[in-house]
Amino acid sequence: MQLTTSMWTRPRALFVGPAGTSPVLACRPSYLSPAAWLALQAAALWPHGAWMARRVQDGSDEPLGLAAVAALLLLLAARAHTLRVSPHTGWLAAGAALTVAANAALWMAPPLACATLAAFALACALMAWLPARGPRAPLAALVVLALPLIASLQYYGGFPLRVVTAQLSAWALQFAGFAAERSGTAMLVEGRLVVVDAPCSGVQMAWMAWFCACVVAALTVRRDGEFLRRLPAVGALVLLGNVLRNTVLVALESRPQGLDASVHEAIGLAALAGVCAAVIVVMKGVRHERLA
Amino acid sequence: MRRVRGPVFPLLRHPLAPLSRTGRVVVCVLFALWAFAITVAWSPAFADDAQAAPPEGPYFHVAGDPSVDRLPLKSTRVDARIAGVIADVTVTQHYRNEGQRPIEARYVFPGSTRAAVHAMQVRLAGRVLDAKIEEKQRARIRHDAARREGKTSALLEQERPNVFQMNVANILPGDDIQVELHYTELVAPTEGRYEFVFPTVVGPRYHRPSTAGGSSSFPATPHLKEGEASPSGFEMTVRFASPLPVGELRSPSHGIEVSAEGTPQAEVTVNDSVRNNRDFILQYRLAGERTATGLTLFKGEAADGSGENFFLAVVEPPKAIAPAQISPREYVFVVDISGSMHGYPLDTAKVLLRNLIGHLRPTDTFNVMLFSGSSQMLNPTPVAATRANIDRAIATIDQQRGGGSTEIVPALKRIAALPKAGDVSRSVIVVTDGYVTVENEVFQLVRRNLGNSNVFAFGIGTSVNRHLIEGIARAGQGEPFIVTKPEMAAAQAERLRKMIDAPVLTQLKARFDGLEVYDVEPAALSGLPDVLGGRPVLLYGKWRGQARGQLVLEGQAATGTHTDVVPVRAPDADAVALRHLWARSRIQQLSDQEALEGGSGQREAITALGLHYSLLTQYTSFIAIDQVVRTAEAAETVNQPLPLPQDVSNNAVGGEVGAAVPSTPEPAAWLSLLVVLGLVGAALSRRGVW
Numbered sequence A: 001m002q003l004t005t006s007m008w009t010r011p012r013a014l015f016v017g018p019a020g021t022s023p024v025l026a027c028r029p030s031y032l033s034p035a036a037w038l039a040l041q042a043a044a045l046w047p048h049g050a051w052m053a054r055r056v057q058d059g060s061d062e063p064l065g066l067a068a069v070a071a072l073l074l075l076l077a078a079r080a081h082t083l084r085v086s087p088h089t090g091w092l093a094a095g096a097a098l099t100v101a102a103n104a105a106l107w108m109a110p111p112l113a114c115a116t117l118a119a120f121a122l123a124c125a126l127m128a129w130l131p132a133r134g135p136r137a138p139l140a141a142l143v144v145l146a147l148p149l150i151a152s153l154q155y156y157g158g159f160p161l162r163v164v165t166a167q168l169s170a171w172a173l174q175f176a177g178f179a180a181e182r183s184g185t186a187m188l189v190e191g192r193l194v195v196v197d198a199p200c201s202g203v204q205m206a207w208m209a210w211f212c213a214c215v216v217a218a219l220t221v222r223r224d225g226e227f228l229r230r231l232p233a234v235g236a237l238v239l240l241g242n243v244l245r246n247t248v249l250v251a252l253e254s255r256p257q258g259l260d261a262s263v264h265e266a267i268g269l270a271a272l273a274g275v276c277a278a279v280i281v282v283m284k285g286v287r288h289e290r291l292a
Numbered sequence B: 001m002r003r004v005r006g007p008v009f010p011l012l013r014h015p016l017a018p019l020s021r022t023g024r025v026v027v028c029v030l031f032a033l034w035a036f037a038i039t040v041a042w043s044p045a046f047a048d049d050a051q052a053a054p055p056e057g058p059y060f061h062v063a064g065d066p067s068v069d070r071l072p073l074k075s076t077r078v079d080a081r082i083a084g085v086i087a088d089v090t091v092t093q094h095y096r097n098e099g100q101r102p103i104e105a106r107y108v109f110p111g112s113t114r115a116a117v118h119a120m121q122v123r124l125a126g127r128v129l130d131a132k133i134e135e136k137q138r139a140r141i142r143h144d145a146a147r148r149e150g151k152t153s154a155l156l157e158q159e160r161p162n163v164f165q166m167n168v169a170n171i172l173p174g175d176d177i178q179v180e181l182h183y184t185e186l187v188a189p190t191e192g193r194y195e196f197v198f199p200t201v202v203g204p205r206y207h208r209p210s211t212a213g214g215s216s217s218f219p220a221t222p223h224l225k226e227g228e229a230s231p232s233g234f235e236m237t238v239r240f241a242s243p244l245p246v247g248e249l250r251s252p253s254h255g256i257e258v259s260a261e262g263t264p265q266a267e268v269t270v271n272d273s274v275r276n277n278r279d280f281i282l283q284y285r286l287a288g289e290r291t292a293t294g295l296t297l298f299k300g301e302a303a304d305g306s307g308e309n310f311f312l313a314v315v316e317p318p319k320a321i322a323p324a325q326i327s328p329r330e331y332v333f334v335v336d337i338s339g340s341m342h343g344y345p346l347d348t349a350k351v352l353l354r355n356l357i358g359h360l361r362p363t364d365t366f367n368v369m370l371f372s373g374s375s376q377m378l379n380p381t382p383v384a385a386t387r388a389n390i391d392r393a394i395a396t397i398d399q400q401r402g403g404g405s406t407e408i409v410p411a412l413k414r415i416a417a418l419p420k421a422g423d424v425s426r427s428v429i430v431v432t433d434g435y436v437t438v439e440n441e442v443f444q445l446v447r448r449n450l451g452n453s454n455v456f457a458f459g460i461g462t463s464v465n466r467h468l469i470e471g472i473a474r475a476g477q478g479e480p481f482i483v484t485k486p487e488m489a490a491a492q493a494e495r496l497r498k499m500i501d502a503p504v505l506t507q508l509k510a511r512f513d514g515l516e517v518y519d520v521e522p523a524a525l526s527g528l529p530d531v532l533g534g535r536p537v538l539l540y541g542k543w544r545g546q547a548r549g550q551l552v553l554e555g556q557a558a559t560g561t562h563t564d565v566v567p568v569r570a571p572d573a574d575a576v577a578l579r580h581l582w583a584r585s586r587i588q589q590l591s592d593q594e595a596l597e598g599g600s601g602q603r604e605a606i607t608a609l610g611l612h613y614s615l616l617t618q619y620t621s622f623i624a625i626d627q628v629v630r631t632a633e634a635a636e637t638v639n640q641p642l643p644l645p646q647d648v649s650n651n652a653v654g655g656e657v658g659a660a661v662p663s664t665p666e667p668a669a670w671l672s673l674l675v676v677l678g679l680v681g682a683a684l685s686r687r688g689v690w
Helices: A032-044 A046-057 A065-078 A089-107 A111-129 A135-147 A148-175 A205-218 A225-251 A263-283 B021-041 B136-149 B343-360 B387-399 B408-416 B439-449 B465-475 B486-501 B576-597 B603-613 B669-686
Strands: A182-183 A187-190 A192-195 B073-083 B086-096 B103-110 B114-122 B127-130 B132-135 B151-160 B164-173 B178-185 B194-198 B234-241 B244-249 B256-259 B267-272 B280-286 B295-296 B310-313 B329-336 B367-371 B376-379 B425-432 B453-459 B480-483 B506-512 B516-520 B537-544 B552-559 B559-566 B619-630 B634-639
Touching: A032 A046, A032 A089, A032 A111, A046 A065, A046 A089, A046 A111, A046 B114, A065 A135, A089 A111, A089 A135, A089 A148, A111 A135, A111 B178, A111 B453, A135 A205, A135 A225, A148 A182, A148 A187, A148 A225, A182 B151, A182 B256, A187 A225, A192 A225, A192 B408, A205 A225, A205 A263, A205 B132, A205 B669, A225 A263, A263 B669, B073 B103, B073 B194, B086 B103, B086 B164, B086 B576, B086 B619, B114 B576, B114 B619, B127 B619, B132 B136, B136 B151, B136 B619, B151 B178, B164 B178, B164 B559, B178 B559, B178 B576, B194 B506, B194 B552, B295 B559, B295 B576, B310 B552, B310 B576, B329 B343, B343 B367, B343 B425, B343 B480, B343 B486, B367 B387, B367 B408, B408 B425, B408 B439, B425 B465, B439 B576, B465 B480, B465 B576, B480 B486, B506 B537, B516 B576, B537 B576, B576 B603, B603 B619
Parallel strands: B073 B234, B103 B634, B329 B367, B329 B425, B425 B453, B453 B480
Antiparallel strands: A182 A187, A187 A192, B073 B086, B086 B178, B103 B164, B114 B127, B114 B178, B132 B619, B151 B164, B151 B619, B194 B280, B234 B267, B244 B280, B256 B267, B295 B310, B310 B537, B367 B376, B506 B552, B516 B537, B552 B559
16 A cells, blocks of 8 residues: 655655655755745845835836745745755756846846846746656746736737737627727727727736646646646637727727726626636646646 | 767767757747847837937926026016007016026917017117017027027027917026017907907917827927916006097906006006916906997008008997797717816816707707717717707716817817718817817818818817917807806807807908908908807908098898998008008918918918018017127026916826727736636635645
């Protein structure tokens, strides 16, 4: 008989594995725990953390990164007992190199680029400590999602997303019998101008969907490959959901009486819920199997 | 094939070995990083400020370098002298540099829409420089050259018939410079009451970026925040030299002090604490309900080089009589709900619309368009003016708060495209503060596309763009109205109703018996515009030969044919202002034609008139240059900030170009996050993950 346990369930007994497997729960070097190691690395990257904190405080970006940090800490706490006894040397070296690079870049690169390097550095450190058999990429992706990304994504990617959204919405409305045409990122529907401006691009929906995908994958999938293979589907779902949301809202906004703000909000939340539900279904496509 | 192995690194092998999985990932990451680096390198975020376009439209004033005096205009003094129907106004702007560096002061200020600016003088260090009228581009080049050479120079340009820009270059620290400009305007009576208006501030004009550099170009104006008083002083005095006693003097806009009321030499001074954030309006009557109307002649002296004689006819129409039968009409109300209308102006507009819409007859039909960045019609087609429809329209208008830009041209295009029944007369009523820079496009649109309607324009606010309001009415064969506060709304609405129901004079014709006239404005004496309200008929022109004969005006009134005979009086030697008034009227007519045609087809004719009669126009400017080189240090350009007009909110400057255009933003971030966390929690708990 063999004792089994989930990677998310703290074992009540010592792991007794088959011959040849590494002793996951064997005693760790007591001089520095993985949490302390990760905390030290985070401390080495403090300029980037301070910059992120300022971005959160000054209102220049949505403070969604805090949610990613909270989710990451919770997931790490739940998996603390599965962390490796000794870190993977290659990932650890990569993490150290990226830490140096991130700090050196402070003199020559924009703060977001430096912070992205710092996030990669921490992600590498996580990869070094997390067991190879569990999903590591979702946790590493959460580190990246903790960055103040929304404003920058809006700036660099917002315009093409808005054009695509407006064009697809125009086609959808034409198919539904509306007189709709796109001009730049604006739409003329039944003679009324409706703009698809920065807050309509779907960037926030994309962040939510990726966040949802990371959390669900971290809890359900077995390997990183499964998670990574499903990521393109998440992107497609976001685009589809945003086009649908935009189409419905534009159709309702083009009426003479416009649309009440609360109904507007409700439609947006319903579209987001639909997209995230689909993301959960996609990410849980492979049912989590308990460790054998 | 023999495998050639590189000495150190696998990439040096030939042929290359297929990439491992790790290698493929590394290549993908490198490509992604390269793409990111390229994107960032070409990003406009790194654009040099030097490449940035100059500001357009209104913006808020920033104090900046303390060594530079950013508020060089210390005061403005206005002296108006009104004799009969002609006002001679002298405006003195007082500039002083209290900073430590030389400056060029740039000040955008308003004027009356009828002002004929004919002279400018600069007083500097005890010297008086008389400005000369020059072609606009040439004057600008001379001014720029003088500024570079370190000479003090003053340049006065016209941006709109009622907006001017003064540039005074090289005001050295401690300098005290006074710039005087002189203009003449006609003060014609309406229903026996005279109204003299002196605008004191230019409202923040919404400028659509795509029209930059075109006919709608307008100087960027810095504004103080709502509630901040203008740092410069303002004094105003009006003196009468009337042939009749002046009475019933009152100002709906300012507190005034009146002396010698009831005599021909009455005098008015403004004594309000805050004076220069709204139009100064002075209303008065002449004794015995009489008006200083008739036919005035001026005989030019050969000595002054002109040798031309001018006349001005001001003929009051008969009283309007309501006809027994009033045919039903269709009304389309076009209401500006942009940011500049936010607050008090929109509240005033609501009261006006309650009066206008609330008193429609049940046989009338109406529709309402609300516009800012976008526009919306209340009903797909005009609806009958039933109580239910009226109440619904008023309720919708009452819900508006005002916000966003002022896209008046697309709104009027939409009105022009509305289908119209052939047997129904349509009146389009535009309600706006007129804070836009596209006046010519609007006039062109109204003249070309709304020819089958009468267009009436209501200017709302304390400092309305009267050029737009009067121009819309002129192009649409309607009348302009100004409503500065809600208490005036009922009376102005009643005036419009009377005007639409009973035009005073139609099929109006004029002829001169015994007096040889030429270059008459308006040119078509046999087809003069209808007289809709109590405004007088105005005719400007030149004459030659003997001053004798009479003017005969004939038109159809409600009571039948109406004839007015005005005898020719002896020439008035003091009426020299008629030269400028005639030229101003001709320039306005040419400008209207140019606006209709588009482009600058009348440039030569207007320039010639401006240079010959020494008038400021869109193609001629006044310039005065001191010949003394006074500094070698480059002057810092300083834009004098303007206060926001009274009751206009910061929303008028906010630059929220598309704020009132509907859009489809995503829901609030925290709500979205709650939804996502809830979904994840519910899904995972059902699957027993935790």
